[in-house]
Every structure is written in C-alpha cells, then in structure tokens.
Amino acid sequence: MAARSLQEPIRIAMLGCGGLGKAAAQIIGMKRECRLVAICDSTGYALDPDGLDTETLAALTTDIASGYRRPARRSPLAARSAAAGVATASGLDIAAADDPLQELLERAELFDAVFVALPNLPNEFIPSVTQRFLRRSTGLVYVDVLKRTGAVAQMYALDDQVQRARSVYLTGCGATPGLLSAAAVLAAQSFITVESVEIWWGVGIANWAQHKATIREDIAHLPGYTVERAKAMTDAEVDALLEQTNGRLELHHMEHADDLLLERAGVVDRRAQVEVGGVMDTRHARKPVTTTMTLTGITFEGRRSSHRFVLGDETTMAANVIGPALGYLKRGAWLRDRGVHGVFGSTEVLPMVMR
Amino acid sequence: MAARSLQEPIRIAMLGCGGLGKAAAQIIGMKRECRLVAICDSTGYALDPDGLDTETLAALTTDIASGYRRPARRSPLAARSAAAGVATASGLDIAAADDPLQELLERAELFDAVFVALPNLPNEFIPSVTQRFLRRSTGLVYVDVLKRTGAVAQMYALDDQVQRARSVYLTGCGATPGLLSAAAVLAAQSFITVESVEIWWGVGIANWAQHKATIREDIAHLPGYTVERAKAMTDAEVDALLEQTNGRLELHHMEHADDLLLERAGVVDRRAQVEVGGVMDTRHARKPVTTTMTLTGITFEGRRSSHRFVLGDETTMAANVIGPALGYLKRGAWLRDRGVHGVFGSTEVLPMVMR
Numbered sequence: 001m002a003a004r005s006l007q008e009p010i011r012i013a014m015l016g017c018g019g020l021g022k023a024a025a026q027i028i029g030m031k032r033e034c035r036l037v038a039i040c041d042s043t044g045y046a047l048d049p050d051g052l053d054t055e056t057l058a059a060l061t062t063d064i065a066s067g068y069r070r071p072a073r074r075s076p077l078a079a080r081s082a083a084a085g086v087a088t089a090s091g092l093d094i095a096a097a098d099d100p101l102q103e104l105l106e107r108a109e110l111f112d113a114v115f116v117a118l119p120n121l122p123n124e125f126i127p128s129v130t131q132r133f134l135r136r137s138t139g140l141v142y143v144d145v146l147k148r149t150g151a152v153a154q155m156y157a158l159d160d161q162v163q164r165a166r167s168v169y170l171t172g173c174g175a176t177p178g179l180l181s182a183a184a185v186l187a188a189q190s191f192i193t194v195e196s197v198e199i200w201w202g203v204g205i206a207n208w209a210q211h212k213a214t215i216r217e218d219i220a221h222l223p224g225y226t227v228e229r230a231k232a233m234t235d236a237e238v239d240a241l242l243e244q245t246n247g248r249l250e251l252h253h254m255e256h257a258d259d260l261l262l263e264r265a266g267v268v269d270r271r272a273q274v275e276v277g278g279v280m281d282t283r284h285a286r287k288p289v290t291t292t293m294t295l296t297g298i299t300f301e302g303r304r305s306s307h308r309f310v311l312g313d314e315t316t317m318a319a320n321v322i323g324p325a326l327g328y329l330k331r332g333a334w335l336r337d338r339g340v341h342g343v344f345g346s347t348e349v350l351p352m353v354m355r
Numbered sequence: 356m357a358a359r360s361l362q363e364p365i366r367i368a369m370l371g372c373g374g375l376g377k378a379a380a381q382i383i384g385m386k387r388e389c390r391l392v393a394i395c396d397s398t399g400y401a402l403d404p405d406g407l408d409t410e411t412l413a414a415l416t417t418d419i420a421s422g423y424r425r426p427a428r429r430s431p432l433a434a435r436s437a438a439a440g441v442a443t444a445s446g447l448d449i450a451a452a453d454d455p456l457q458e459l460l461e462r463a464e465l466f467d468a469v470f471v472a473l474p475n476l477p478n479e480f481i482p483s484v485t486q487r488f489l490r491r492s493t494g495l496v497y498v499d500v501l502k503r504t505g506a507v508a509q510m511y512a513l514d515d516q517v518q519r520a521r522s523v524y525l526t527g528c529g530a531t532p533g534l535l536s537a538a539a540v541l542a543a544q545s546f547i548t549v550e551s552v553e554i555w556w557g558v559g560i561a562n563w564a565q566h567k568a569t570i571r572e573d574i575a576h577l578p579g580y581t582v583e584r585a586k587a588m589t590d591a592e593v594d595a596l597l598e599q600t601n602g603r604l605e606l607h608h609m610e611h612a613d614d615l616l617l618e619r620a621g622v623v624d625r626r627a628q629v630e631v632g633g634v635m636d637t638r639h640a641r642k643p644v645t646t647t648m649t650l651t652g653i654t655f656e657g658r659r660s661s662h663r664f665v666l667g668d669e670t671t672m673a674a675n676v677i678g679p680a681l682g683y684l685k686r687g688a689w690l691r692d693r694g695v696h697g698v699f700g701s702t703e704v705l706p707m708v709m710r
Binding site: 327 | 658663665666668673674683684693695704705707710
C-alpha cells in the first residue's frame with residue numbers, strides 16, 4: 001500500500017464492538033486526524049470509506065453486539081458509498097455475516113490501520129486474527145490493548161510475519177500496559193539501576209454490563225480462576241461473584257505484560273521486579289483507589305529514590321486505554337511511512353534505556 | 356559512516372566539561388552500552404578510541420576546564436591508542452589546542468555520537484558548533500540538553516542540514532525540557548483537549564561553583580536580567596546576588612522550550628498554555644521543592660482532570676538531565692540505523708498525540 005500523506009486522516013478499522021470498541025468509536029469521532037471506516041464483531045460488520053458517522057454507529061454497534069441477524073439492508077451510508085464509486089459488497093455497507101473478518105479483509109484497501117479491541121480470551125484469539133490480516137494485506141498499522149503477558153508474548157512471535165507484510169504492530173498500548181509502562185520507561189532514565197516498578201490501578205464503572213469482557217479478564221486473575229473458567233461464566237454467575245465482594249475485585253500479582261514490556265525495554269532485568277495490582281469497583285463510577293506507577297531505583301550517586309506517575313481520579317478506563325492506543329497508532333503510521341516495520345511494545349517507541 | 360551494530364557500545368564525544376559534562380562522563384563510565392571516547396572544551400581536548408578511563412578523565416576535565424595550557428604531553432592513554440594503530444594528532448590524545456573542536460572534527464570517524472553539554476550562552480553558540488560538525492561529518496547522532504525556547508528553535512532550523520548529513524539531532528533532552536515534557540506527552544493521551552501544562556522544579560546544589568553555567572542560565576530568567584548580562588557576571592557578582600536571596604533563585608514564567616516542544620508534539624495549541632518555573636537553592640543539596648509536571652485537560656466524557664509526574668526528591672539535577680539525554684541518544688542511534696534522519700525534539704520520539 002502506498003504511504004498516504006499524514007495530512008489525510010488515518011482510516012481505522014475497528015475489530016470488536018464491546019465496551020471498549022464503542023468508546024473507541026466515540027473518541028475517534030472526536031478526532032480530525034483519524035476516521036473510523038470499518039467495524040466488526042463476530043456477527044457482522046459495517047464499512048463506510050467516508051467514515052461511519054456517530055449516530056449510525058451508535059445504533060449499529062448495538063445491533064452487532066447483540067447479535068445482528070437481520071437481512072442486509074441499505075443504509076443512508078450505502079448511498080454515500082455508492083455515490084463515491086467505492087466497491088462494497090452488493091452495495092451494502094452494513095451487514096450480518098458468517099465471517100465478518102473476511103468481509104473486512106476483502107476491503108483492506110479502504111483502511112490504513114487496525115485497532116484491535118477484541119476480547120483477549122483466549123490468548124490465541126488475537127494472534128490468529130492478526131495472522132489472517134498479515135497473510136492478506138501489506139502496509140497496515142495495528143494497535144492492540146492486550147494486557148496479559150502471555151498474550152503480548154504471542155504478538156512478539158509474529159514479528160517476522162509483520163516485517164514481511166511491511167507492517168507495524170504495536171502491542172500492549174492501553175493504560176497498563178501502555179500509558180503506565182511508558183511512564184516507567186521515562187522514570188527509569190534518572191537511575192543507574194531500577195529496583196522495582198509498582199503499578200496500582202483503580203477503575204470504577206457504574207454498570208459492568210458495559211464491559212463484560214474486561215470484567216471477565218479481571219476475574220481470571222483471582223486466585224482459583226483461569227482464563228477459560230472466567231470466559232465460561234454466565235452473566236448471572238458474574239453477578240453472583242460480585243455480590244460476594246460487594247461489587248469489588250481486588251487483584252494482586254496480576255499476570256500483566258508490563259513485566260515483559262519493561263524487560264524488553266531494559267528497564268528491569270527480571271520480570272519479578274514488576275508488580276501489577278488494582279481494585280475494580282463494578283458499582284460506582286468513582287475510582288476506588290488512585291492509579292499510580294511508582295518506579296524505585298538507585299541513582300549514579302548511589303541514592304535510592306522513586307519517581308511517580310499519577311492519573312487523575314476523574315479519568316476513566318476508557319479515556320486512559322483508548323487515548324494512548326490512538327497515540328501509539330499514530331506513531332505506528334509514522335514508523336511505517338519511514339520504512340520501519342515489525343512488532344513493537346508500548347515501551348519501545350520512547351527514549352531508550354542506556355544500560 | 357556505516358551503521359555499527361547495536362551490540363557495540365555507542366562511542367560518544369562530549370562537547371563541554373563543566374559540571375554537566377563531568378557528571379555525564381561519570382555516568383557514561385557506569386554504562387556498558389556507551390563509551391566516552393572524546394571530550395573537549397574551549398581550551399583543549401582528550402581522545403581515546405578505547406574509552407577515556409574515569410581516573411584520567413577526572414584529572415583531565417579539571418585540567419581542561421581550568422584552562423589547560425601546558426604543552427601537549429604523552430599520557431598512558433596515548434600509548435594505548437598508538438598500539439591500537441589509531442591515528443591521533445602526533446600520537447597524542449590529550450592536548451591543549453587553539454581550536455579543540457577542529458581537533459575532534461578531524462577524528463570524527465572515531466565516534467558515533469555527540470553529547471552537547473556546552474553552556475547555552477549565547478543561544479547561537481551551539482547551533483554554530485553543530486554546523487561545523489554537520490559540514491564535516493555524516494551519520495552522527497547528536498543530543499543536547501538545551502533549555503531556552505529560542506535555543507531549541509535554532510536547532511530545528513538546522514533540520515535540512517541534519518538530513519543532508521544523514522544524521523539525527525535530538526534537542527531539549529534534559530530534565531525540563533526532556534523528561535518532564537515527555538511525561539506531558541504521555542499524560543496528554545488521556546484527554547481530548549489539554550488546558551495547561553505546569554512544570555515546577557526544585558534543584559538543590561551544595562556548591563554552585565560546580566554549576567557555573569547553569570546558575571547563570573537561571574539568573575538570566577530573573578526580572579531585569581538578560582542572557583548577556585548574566586553571562587557577563589563575575590563569580591563575585593553572582594555571589595553578591597545570591598547573598599541577597601539567601602542563596603535561592605525563584606523563577607516564574609521561564610522562557611523554557613517545553614512550550615515549543617509541546618506545541619510541536621500537538622499537546623498544546625498555544626505556547627502560553629505551558630508554564631515553567633522553579634526554585635534553585637545554591638546552598639543546600641536538598642531540593643527546596645518537589646519537581647512536578649501537572650497536565651490538566653478535558654476527557655472525551657467532558658471531565659476535567661490532571662495527571663501528574665513527580666520526581667523523587669533524592670534525585671539530582673545531574674541524574675535527571677544526563678540519564679534522559681543518554682536515553683534519547685540511544686533512540687537517536689536507533690533511528691539513524693533505520694535511515695530516519697532530521698532534528699527531533701524530546702517530545703517527538705514518543706507515542707504521538709492523535710488530534
């Protein structure tokens with residue numbers, strides 16, 4: 001794909017329209033440097049080269065997420081696409097489909113970037129989706145907001161394929177890993193040795209049903225739970241669990257890719273130096289604790305000290321996950337336009353750590 | 356110059372050996388991924404392809420800084436260089452010189468990177484030195500720790516020349532701008548609009564005579580002072596001024612390049628949204644105030660909030676300036692090795708701001 005000018009908006013295809021995908025669609029709609037041209041989930045897809053407008057999108061994502069199964073219909077968007085002479089399937093741009101991903105793949109020339117907002121259960125799901133894109137299309141920029149160490153490790157394993165596809169894949173680009181692990185890379189600059197990185201997050205959501213995948217990902221970190229067990233839980237079972245904890249999930253020693261990403265960036269020698277935990281309140285929008293990254297190290301003069309990055313309590317999970325992901329996506333496009341390809345972690349497009 | 360493997364240490368030439376240059380030499384000596392091979396000031400230079408060892412350097416920088424004028428002499432290092440078959444002037448590697456920069460320029464094949472730790476008075480000094488390097492040598496990586504907006508603006512003006520020399524120049528890469536302005540770029544990710552960035556720094560130094568250039572740069576920000584007037588002050592005049600303020604300098608509305616760098620990165624629309632101030636205590640190593648970057652913005656949900664980056668009080672100016680500069684320098688080498696050239700600010704090798 002020929003590099004498009006940075007003056008033109010980056011055309012984004014969104015994979016997934018759960019809570020994260022919906023918020024991302026809303027945020028993208030508020031930006032002039034990017035445009036949402038496609039979205040899909042497991043049941044259907046929508047595509048408009050001129051950009052999916054927010055109203056249509058609001059209805060649409062509800063349709064798709066709830067299992068959109070009506071016959072394909074012409075929408076106001078379809079008329080616009082047809083007028084623009086863009087080939088879309090049967091002139092339709094909103095459709096249910098058995099393999100929505102395939103529908104997007106066949107129209108990959110219509111977008112520059114892929115925002116992966118799919119649920120991360122199981123870990124293998126996102127790599128397999130990415131491989132389908134890599135086999136079909138070159139020159140794309142990908143960004144994900146994966147959290148688990150195992151999931152991010154699988155993305156690194158695709159490096160050769162990403163390079164062959166002359167693409168850029170940025171992984172672990174949400175809040176943590178992402179914003180907070182990037183802050184740890186900055187904080188590390190002042191020290192000769194880093195002793196520890198502690199990330200302690202607070203998230204408050206008034207209604208967990210808007211973030212069903214996220215809640216199950218958190219439950220999977222509880223003692224006695226696995227990714228598979230959490231994924232298999234019904235909504236009623238999740239409700240029952242939350243009833244026992246007064247709506248709160250307090251998590252420690254989470255398997256979070258901040259450890260792998262900070263190891264790769266040279267901030268820590270051992271992943272055990274990175275500790276991630278937090279508190280999720282599923283009944284109040286107010287954060288139960290303030291989200292903080294604390295890096296402790298020794299300076300060249302031999303002094304122990306800590307730098308901290310503290311997120312404002314009024315900022316939501318959606319703001320702190322999607323904003324950074326879009327910032328990384330733009331950097332990915334910058335790298336691709338300069339012929340730099342491969343898989344990069346969110347800690348790897350920053351000042352480096354000179355060891 | 357052929358790109359050297361990232362496995363080999365980055366060979367650094369240091370311009371300047373005042374307080375900053377000396378601390379940088381010490382820190383570089385603690386790193387395995389870089390090596391100090393040359394250093395110069397206005398009176399002399401030292402060069403050893405195998406690396407200037409710390410002991411020699413300690414004596415040497417004192418010599419040079421105090422106006423080293425003895426005849427060129429053979430040092431233990433000279434024997435090593437000669438044995439290695441490296442051409443150095445008359446077999447000497449420590450020498451007084453009328454134009455020490457020229458001596459380094461003629462041996463530019465011996466280093467990969469230039470750390471500019473020269474005093475920033477006047478603003479034109481560093482650009483003119485850089486131009487001499489750019490005319491003579493290609494493929495180098497440069498990093499500076501400039502602070503003034505006017506000085507950084509002059510470095511951006513060299514972009515064409517830096518690109519023609521297939522080099523990378525990173526500007527404003529100290530603590531502020533540098534570490535703190537980079538933190539502002541990260542913090543901005545969570546917001547749709549950024550209202551303000553406030554940087555409030557504290558520096559404590561037990562003996563200002565070790566940081567003569569830095570103190571004069573700070574004095575130049577006081578009401579009634581100019582860069583020229585501060586530069587012209589004798590040590591006795593500086594002492595007399597500090598006597599009046601009990602050794603403290605409190606500065607507000609500083610002309611600091613954080614404003615230009617954050618504007619270029621798209622964090623703010625107007626430079627006036629960035630406020631830099633701080634307190635310098637010249638009589639106590641303890642910081643008079645905690646150094647903090649506070650970014651305030653509005654999220655996509657319309658909420659006002661602030662993210663903060665807080666430096667540990669035990670970290671010194673030297674640690675917070677030189678560590679980041681070396682981290683940027685390594686990123687600069689990474690970019691150069693991938694064929695990306697030009698002048699970049701410290702806010703421009705990070706996740707970008709999607710506007």
